[in-house]
Amino acid sequence: MQVTPQVLVRHIVDQYKELPENKRLLIAVAGPPGSGKSTLAYPLTDALNALILHHPPANPSHLEEPASNLVAESSDQQGQGDEVAIAVGLDGWHHTRAELDAFPDPVEAHYRRGAAFTFDLASYQAFLSQLRVPLTPESPAAIPFPTFDHALKDPAISPHPILPRHRIIVIEGLYTMLDEPGWRETAEMMDVRIWVDVDENVARKRLVERNFAAGLVDTREKCEARVDASDMKNGEHVRSRLVQPSYIFPSIEGQPSTSETFRLTA
Template identity: 35%
Template sequence: MTCETVYADATDPVHLAATRIAALAEGRARLLVAVAGPPASGKSTIAARIADALDDAVAVPMDGYHLDNETLSARGLLARKGAPETFDADGFITAMRVLKTGERTALPAFDRAADATVPDAIEVPAEARIVVVEGNYLCLDAAPWRELHSLWDYRIALDVPIEELRRRLTERWLEHGHTHEDAVRRAEANDLPNARRVMDEALPVDLRIVG
């Protein structure tokens, strides 16, 4: 697989990605695009913009597959929420296989205010020829996540410097009402280790967006 690398401050990565994806989609019933990257890298924004630039395309997040807090507490994983092991990976993989068939599919969403998933909140109609999926671990080279690799028709990775991620993640926790000390602690203890894993254990992609 040959990977293109573009710099967001010098090139319009959305236009480039949309052009590549549109060419691949010709004559296809359903195309699945992965937008992978660490937390706070801008995945949801990029995925939405790519979907908006394409015909018959929708963007969907992976976040609806967070395990519920009760389950995480029972497993001693609540403090690690957002790590690979805190998602229903098998359920997500099954849903992506259904999406690949072109069938209408209902997917869960994640309500950040309630810190809980909302079942069947996102509908992907059969008419959607392109589904742009965004999430941290879509290209992670670890079981069972690597099973996704063969399902993606086009793979995009977002590459943001750790210092910028640290700034964004700290700001995110501040916006949720945490003190600066607690915001920094949460970013350093959980978010940034997850970010490093996303970047260090990634499978090959088709397009790498730096910035």
């Protein structure tokens, strides 16, 4: 059946309300490169907070901001926050460039950075396991997690850790629903799985324009070659090895993601 984004938000909130008070709700948002995962995940997080709190959250989600541009909240500021949902990007679990240098083929590792094997899966698994531990008065005051610092070109610890009040965790990333050993187990830890689908030609166009504008290479031809060798290849890899999604979201050229519909698949 067809479900609007607003209805999806209500479905998730209803699911959250049925949770025991010591549990968290984990939501995966996955899709090929260029599909619009981030432009869905972060507004979704804010919408969840607004519906639960009955007002806009005190600390709206940060959309792909480099960690160096964020000002860490003091403990007093964190205590004044009220958001229940928080968004986390899988990109924070990229292996560092120094770690890639130690790979058997460092040249290939750097060129393919963004492929599943260039992520620190063990650290990501450990993070999810922490989120699955029931909340108690003795639970950690904060669970840190990494975010990708585009200025450093490496991960850095986010200044906005997971706090006990964060009962809904939205995790967006290419491999959050990958059906391969290790990754499959992390996907199965999710309570809700949202796949953002996109036409391959639309995704390629978006990626070329985005990467060329960012100055990653000096010619459009080089940019197209890199997108084809890395991003498009990674997207094909995930499409062919996908854990069953709960919802499929069609990302359409020229339409903002927040106005489109989800299709309930299970």
